[in-house]
Amino acid sequence: MFENLTERLSSSLRKVTGQAKLTEDNIKDTLREVRMALLEADVALPVVKAFVEQVKQGAVGAEVSRALSPGQAFVKLVQQELVAVMGGGNQDINLATQPPAIILMAGLQGAGKTTSAAKLARYLKQEKKKSVMLVSADVYRPAAIKQLETLAKDVKADFFPSDLTQTPVEIAKAAMAEARRRVKDVLIVDTAGRLAIDEAMMDEIKAMHAALNPIETLFVVDAMTGQDAANTAQAFNEALPLTGVILSKADGDARGGAALSVRHITGKPIKFIGVGEKTDALERFHPDRIASRILGMGDVMSLIEDAERKLDRGKAEKFASKVSKGKGFNLEDFRDQLQQMKRMGGMAGMLDKLPGMGQLSQAAQSQVNDKSLGRMEAIIGSMTPKERQYxxxxxxxxxxxxxxxxxxxxxxxxxxxxxxxxxxxMMKRFSKKGGMMNMMRGMGGMMPPGGGGGMPPFGKF
Structure with a gap:
């Protein structure tokens, strides 16, 4: 989502990192470029003005730590302001109420409410160990109820059936009564969206809010709508007491403007970010991690959390043991590694979270994507067991x-x-004494000249 912004900001900040001292003159051009980079990312103008002014005030005449050069101190200041603009820290979902805790999903049509409802149910079941029920109060969009029922089965959450003859308020009340009867921890209510904000829509969702008294009212917003996302969120916030935002479709061709604008304009925290179409593609929104990714510093913590959630630990331990004992690396092992990589979002998805890998990630995206990983799997699958082994x-x-x-x-x-x-x-080098250093040297040999560009062993496929 932040590739263009990362590239522009990195280029701008490089010009000031070598300065011996920060002055108003030598940061003026950099701040102008930072301002342009944020505007191009579709960040709302009031947010850009406030951001640049805060950085300027903090930079000029700032006391610089002995451990940092003035340029490094400036980059650190930009990072701190990015974190502040996006809310400072992560705020988790609030379930501190008498069960069932009711979560009301709001937003425009096409923003991804229904999918986000299912993703949230999966998160609550897996991470919070809660029993969850889903219900659709969307009586306008064809197949909306059926879509949520299918997603509920996928995430193994209970589904409360509803039909088009009922009003949204009737559906919500019946679902709440059933969730209480079945002693559910959480009830997630998916609501109808519209193509634009209208009075009838707002009156309907206000009536549902009054009937349910939800502990969380989450606004789902499409990251690809840029600063319009923040303006829409503000309109909903004026009509409803929103408690947070879910930023959906962040894996698409979004420029990052929504992430940097929503909190500043609405005052409501972004609690989750949708990073793919699958029901496991929902991450808690950590402003500090996102700021690091924007500045090309990576997001190692999210990568570790992804690995803990998505990787097969048994297979990983078996593979590590095999490599450490020098037992070889056959095509079955290769296929297992490809499958693990796909679960982690592919090569580009992993590299995007590693420090300094922003531009390499773009190269990886063009050379190794999910389709190419699938083709590689298909080739190995076409072999006999003996061929894969030997x-x-x-x-x-x-x-x-x-x-x-x-x-x-x-x-x-x-x-x-x-x-x-x-x-x-590479694996043979790794199994020997001093293996890690040997393996890194081997990987270096696979890189094209120029220091860091190009790809690890996966060439264009």
Missing amino acids: PDIINPSRKKRIAEGCGQPLQDVNKLLKQHKQMQK
Whole structure:
């Protein structure tokens, strides 16, 4: 979401990092570029003005720590202001009430309310160990009720049925009574959206709010709408006592303006951010981590949390033990690693969270994406168990059969086998004494000249 903003800010801040002293003159041009970068990211103008002014006041004549150069101190100040603009810290969902805790989802049509409701149910079940019921009060959009029922099954949450003959308030009251009867911890109520804010919509959701008295009223906003997202959130906030925001579709072609504008304009915290279409693609919104990613500093904590949630720990431990004992790295292991990488959002999704990997992440996106990982899996799947176990037996006639079996070009089969060989060599280095340093040297050898550009062992596929 923040690729363009990251690139522009990194370029702007590089010009001041070598300065011996921060003065109004030598930061003026940098601040102008920072301002343009934020405007291009569709950040609301009042937010941009306040941000630049705060950075300017903090930078000029600031006491600089001995551990930091003046330029580094300026970058740190920009990071602190980014964190402040987005809310300072994460605010988790509030469930401190007599069960069932009721969560009301609000927002425009197409913002992703229904999917976000299911994602939130999954989060509450897995992370908070709560029993959750979902209900749809959208009696206007065709198949909205059925869509939520399907998603509820996917996340293994209970679903309260409703139909188009009922009013939204009747549905909400009946669902609340059933959630109490079945002793559910949480009831999530999905509401109808409109293409634009209108009086009838607001009156309806106000009536539902009055009937339910929810502990959380979450506004779901499409990150791709930029500063308009903040303005829409403000309109809802004036009509409803919102408690937080879910920023959806942050994995799309969003410029980051919504994330930097919503909190400042509404005063309401962004609690979650949707980073994909699947029901596990919901992350708690941490302003400090997002600020680090915007400035190209990575987000290692989120990467670790992703790994804890999504990776198969048993397979990972088995693989680590195998490598450490020098037992080799066959194509079954290679396929397992590809599948683990896909669960983590692919190569680009992982690199995006590593410090200093912003531009490499873009290169990775163009070379290795989910489709290419899928093609690699298909090639390995087209092999016999013996071929996957002993890749050296794969001769030209076997390669031809494998290519025909998976519908991929013969040259792609050759590329995959070559990449596997490179990975095998790296794993051998890793299993020896001083293995980590040897493996890093091996990876360095796979990089093209120029220091840091290009790809690890996965070439264009």
